[in-house]
Amino acid sequence: MTRRHRDVALAALGGIGVALLVVGSAHAHALSEGNARFVEGSEGAALGPFVYLGAKHMITGIDHILFLFGVIFFLYKLRDVVLYVSLFTLGHSLTLLAGVLGGLRVDPHAVDAVIGLSVAYKAFENLGAFERLGRWRPDPRHAVLVFGLVHGLGLATRLQELALAPSGLLANLFFFNAGVEIGQVLALTALLGGLHLWRARESFGRRAFAVNTALLAAGFVLASQHAVGYWVSA
Amino acid sequence: MERIDSPVTHVSTPPRRIALATVVALALAGLLLVLFVLPAEYGIDPLGSGRALGLNALATPASRGVAPAPRVFKRDAMEFTLGPYESVEYKYSVESGASLLYSWSATRSIVYDFHGEPPDLPEAAESFDRSEADRAQGTFTAPFSGMHGWYWENGGGSDVTIRLTTAGFYEFSQEYFDGKILPRELSDEDAPAR
Numbered sequence: 001m002t003r004r005h006r007d008v009a010l011a012a013l014g015g016i017g018v019a020l021l022v023v024g025s026a027h028a029h030a031l032s033e034g035n036a037r038f039v040e041g042s043e044g045a046a047l048g049p050f051v052y053l054g055a056k057h058m059i060t061g062i063d064h065i066l067f068l069f070g071v072i073f074f075l076y077k078l079r080d081v082v083l084y085v086s087l088f089t090l091g092h093s094l095t096l097l098a099g100v101l102g103g104l105r106v107d108p109h110a111v112d113a114v115i116g117l118s119v120a121y122k123a124f125e126n127l128g129a130f131e132r133l134g135r136w137r138p139d140p141r142h143a144v145l146v147f148g149l150v151h152g153l154g155l156a157t158r159l160q161e162l163a164l165a166p167s168g169l170l171a172n173l174f175f176f177n178a179g180v181e182i183g184q185v186l187a188l189t190a191l192l193g194g195l196h197l198w199r200a201r202e203s204f205g206r207r208a209f210a211v212n213t214a215l216l217a218a219g220f221v222l223a224s225q226h227a228v229g230y231w232v233s234a
Numbered sequence: 235m236e237r238i239d240s241p242v243t244h245v246s247t248p249p250r251r252i253a254l255a256t257v258v259a260l261a262l263a264g265l266l267l268v269l270f271v272l273p274a275e276y277g278i279d280p281l282g283s284g285r286a287l288g289l290n291a292l293a294t295p296a297s298r299g300v301a302p303a304p305r306v307f308k309r310d311a312m313e314f315t316l317g318p319y320e321s322v323e324y325k326y327s328v329e330s331g332a333s334l335l336y337s338w339s340a341t342r343s344i345v346y347d348f349h350g351e352p353p354d355l356p357e358a359a360e361s362f363d364r365s366e367a368d369r370a371q372g373t374f375t376a377p378f379s380g381m382h383g384w385y386w387e388n389g390g391g392s393d394v395t396i397r398l399t400t401a402g403f404y405e406f407s408q409e410y411f412d413g414k415i416l417p418r419e420l421s422d423e424d425a426p427a428r
Contacts, residue, residue: 120259129256132249209247213255220263225271232276 045168047175054179057158059187063115063222064151068184069191070122070215071144073208076199084144085188091148092155093177099156100164100173108157109230113223115154118147120219126212155180305332305403310420313397316344316388323410324398324418325350325383328376334402337371338384341395344368350382374402381408 035053058064071088075081098104121143124130130137159176198204273284277293284290316322328334328350345366351359360377363370376382382404388394407418 123259124256127252127255128247129252132247132252209251209255213259214262216256216259217262217266220260221266221271224263224267225275228267228272228276228278232278 044165045171045175047171050172050175051179051182054176054181055183055186056179057155058180058183063112063119063154064184065187065191066119066215066218066222067115067122067147067151068188070119070126070212072188072191072195073126073212073215081188081192084141085184087141087145088148088151089181089184091145091150092152092180095149095152096155096159096177096180097173099153100159101170104153104156105160106153106157107230108154108161109226109233111150111154111157113226113230114150115147116219116222116224116226118150118219119222120216121147123212123216123219127209127216301333303332303403305329307401308404308420309401309422310407311397311399312421313395315393315395316386317393318388318391321385321387323383323385324407325381325410326400326402326404326407328374328379328382328402328404330376330379332403333373333375334382334400334404335371335373336398336400337369338396338398339369340367340386340397341393342368342390344394344396345387345389346370347385348374348383349385350376350378350380352378352380355380383407385410 035056068085068088071084072081075084095104099106125137125140125143155176159173164172268280269283270287270289272278272280273287274289274292277284277290279285279290284293310326312324314322326334343366346364347361348363348370349359349361362374362382374382384398386394386396407420409416409418
């Protein structure tokens with residue numbers, strides 16, 4: 001495969017990713033009404049539907065996608081991407097399973113507000129703010145694990161909003177989690193493809209700072225939107 | 235523990251620039267929040283931008299199940315008997331989006347098809363619920379304007395008596411029996427006593 005072929009393939013993946021994001025953000029983040037009706041009416045284990053719902057939730061969840069984008073923004077080595085994404089996956093899988101099985105109830109607005117903050121945090125870190133403005137920089141690996149735990153709580157609240165049938169709950173939970181990881185791999189492939197192409201260009205160096213400033217603003221919008229939602233619904 | 239490469243490359247960015255970027259991001263986020271997000275999500279509209287852009291309508295709380303109908307409320311109930319191998323249809327003229335409540339029961343299990351067809355287009359009929367049962371009940375909201383109702387077919391060797399009660403926002407009713415379409419009077423009263 002020549003370099004040219006690879007670039008075309010990556011551009012196509014990037015395009016698919018952008019299209020998914022546009023379609024995804026046009027939808028409400030919560031599970032759609034038809035999907036919700038299915039989940040509430042279903043009894044027993046259902047592999048296909050729950051895998052699909054998990055993948056759809058991840059791909060159409062702009063907060064998860066923005067966080068992942070921030071995490072991999074400056075990761076050039078595949079080894080680092082795998083390490084950071086594994087930590088994120090470990091975190092969100094733990095709280096997704098523990099949250100639903102343990103019946104841990106958290107206010108969805110509060111979780112979503114912290115998830116918004118995670119996007120802002122990652123952007124802030126990417127801007128180099130911790131080294132340049134302060135003396136202490138938290139280990140980014142610890143941060144991605146901790147925020148992974150929070151993102152998992154967000155996934156758990158989405159499932160808990162539905163009246164899940166007790167029959168097949170454990171199986172369906174694993175199916176949903178597997179779907180989340182599949183969606184994450186799809187989203188990452190598209191994001192990495194797009195980033196790879198962009199890094200080869202000279203504009204990456206010039207615009208990286210501006211893009212992370214925009215990511216910071218997006219994180220603030222998400223966080224404040226849900227903070228207000230928490231305050232309004234309380 | 236192995237120290238991995240720092241993912242951050244902006245070691246040379248002046249602190250002032252980072253501080254400025256943070257302030258810009260906060261200001262931008264605040265502006266987006268107040269101008270668009272708060273009006274559209276929660277109907278909070280301090281600057282009037284939500285009203286100007288029509289965003290406040292998005293925040294109108296969900297109707298919580300109430301949908302006022304600008305039509306006349308009708309009631310209908312009937313009881314009829316189908317002889318062996320006879321079939322009949324009772325249908326109501328329901329406009330798209332209008333709803334009705336229904337409940338029917340039969341003296342034994344019977345084949346039925348709850349369906350609708352657009353006016354003068356019987357070939358475009360659509361089936362909503364087709365099965366075999368001795369009762370069914372629910373709410374129905376017409377997905378399109380037309381005649382909506384039930385087909386019952388007595389496939390057995392004895393009579394079946396069926397009692398149907400409906401209420402809702404339909405115009406008129408028709409009976410389809412023996413290849414003929416007959417207009418019906420709505421009973422406008424509760425189901426007859428058994």
